Amino acid sequence: MDVEAVRTFVAVADHGQFQAAADELRISQQAVSKRIAGLERDLAVALLVRTPRGSQLSLDGRAFLPHARRVLAAVARAEHAVRPGSRPLRVDVLNRRIAPAQAVYRFYRSRPRTSLEPVALGELNAAQATEAVLRGTVDATFRALPADRVPAGISAERLLDFPLQLLVGPAHPLADARAVRPADLAGHRIWVPGIRPGMEWSAFYAALAETFGLSIDALGPHFGDEALMDTLADSPSLATLVGAGDRYVWPQAHDLRRVPLHDPTPVYPHSLLFRTDERHPALTELRAHLHETAPKTPDDAWLPRWASP
CATH class of the missing domain: 3.40.190.290 (D-Maltodextrin-Binding Protein; domain 2)
Incomplete structure (x- = not known):
């Protein structure tokens, strides 16, 4: 699973819009769309429902979101553990x-x-x-x-x-x-x-x-x-x-x-x-x-x- 795609999904879920997520991650809206599409393809489910006013979580997206947050938290802990000076x-x-x-x-x-x-x-x-x-x-x-x-x-x-x-x-x-x-x-x-x-x-x-x-x-x-x-x-x-x-x-x-x-x-x-x-x-x-x-x-x-x- 692509960690950056998971990070992008959480950003879209938090902001409700692809452009706002793109701004936070400092990537293009097109890159956000590609990451979300790739993640949905890997999971074989639709995580987001596109609406005229933005994007909302699907039922599968709501089920996936808390796990996605835990994945990102685990990645952050792993990165911190090997950062110079972070471990004994x-x-x-x-x-x-x-x-x-x-x-x-x-x-x-x-x-x-x-x-x-x-x-x-x-x-x-x-x-x-x-x-x-x-x-x-x-x-x-x-x-x-x-x-x-x-x-x-x-x-x-x-x-x-x-x-x-x-x-x-x-x-x-x-x-x-x-x-x-x-x-x-x-x-x-x-x-x-x-x-x-x-x-x-x-x-x-x-x-x-x-x-x-x-x-x-x-x-x-x-x-x-x-x-x-x-x-x-x-x-x-x-x-x-x-x-x-x-x-x-x-x-x-x-x-x-x-x-x-x-x-x-x-x-x-x-x-x-x-x-x-x-x-x-x-x-x-x-x-x-x-x-x-x-x-x-x-x-x-x-x-x-x-x-x-």
């Missing part, structure tokens, strides 16, 4: 505890009227998350993706370089260190549960381990962040790696310690990926906010060779 900006933040989620949250705190919907698609790898952006499932995602793997139609901006820190329990040999070098971690077991083959952070940790001769593994089941904190608190030898901008919470009695890594400082390179033709105003504001507030990349930063520039 959907941003994949990977995990609600880590740096991208915290950065998006700070953006929202600075602009609380922004229509925003954070989602966590941490079960998807970078290629799958990028495909979700292309399909329109989400508007943007934070990923570490090599420049040569960014597909056509996607823009990537490296906006969040967060240094890694060592997280250990109070009995760990490095618990009281003010800072350590990555090379000093050789011989210590670093447990990062949840690493899965094919995920970009798996490639990152593999490059980190190879460069500095580290033992980084994901052995054993992953019972969640709380269980990881419990394990670290009780262990004199186990450590894990977290981002400086990640937000984890543990009981005060755990006495866990964050130890900065320097000389060099390993940095996880989060890029914001979005459709090149995306026009959502909140995305423009988010990008500007991240450019203004993102932490400065350390002068001694270490990144994998494949990290996007």
Whole structure:
């Protein structure tokens, strides 16, 4: 059914004259006549009765009119739903505890009227998350993706370089260190549960381990962040790696310690990926906010060779 023909029918019904409907719709009277004739042909009924003083609704026209109004109202709602800024900006933040989620949250705190919907698609790898952006499932995602793997139609901006820190329990040999070098971690077991083959952070940790001769593994089941904190608190030898901008919470009695890594400082390179033709105003504001507030990349930063520039 031609929506514009339905719109024309409602205009004629409201005004009772083809010319008045034409004036409202800014088309010719002949175009009004053609639209009405086409609509009546599609419905196989006469919707209007022509009289010397104008047009009146037929019995079928009276029956059709309330439905026609609902059709136009539905079309208006559909158009409004996809108008830039009318729907929430959907941003994949990977995990609600880590740096991208915290950065998006700070953006929202600075602009609380922004229509925003954070989602966590941490079960998807970078290629799958990028495909979700292309399909329109989400508007943007934070990923570490090599420049040569960014597909056509996607823009990537490296906006969040967060240094890694060592997280250990109070009995760990490095618990009281003010800072350590990555090379000093050789011989210590670093447990990062949840690493899965094919995920970009798996490639990152593999490059980190190879460069500095580290033992980084994901052995054993992953019972969640709380269980990881419990394990670290009780262990004199186990450590894990977290981002400086990640937000984890543990009981005060755990006495866990964050130890900065320097000389060099390993940095996880989060890029914001979005459709090149995306026009959502909140995305423009988010990008500007991240450019203004993102932490400065350390002068001694270490990144994998494949990290996007």
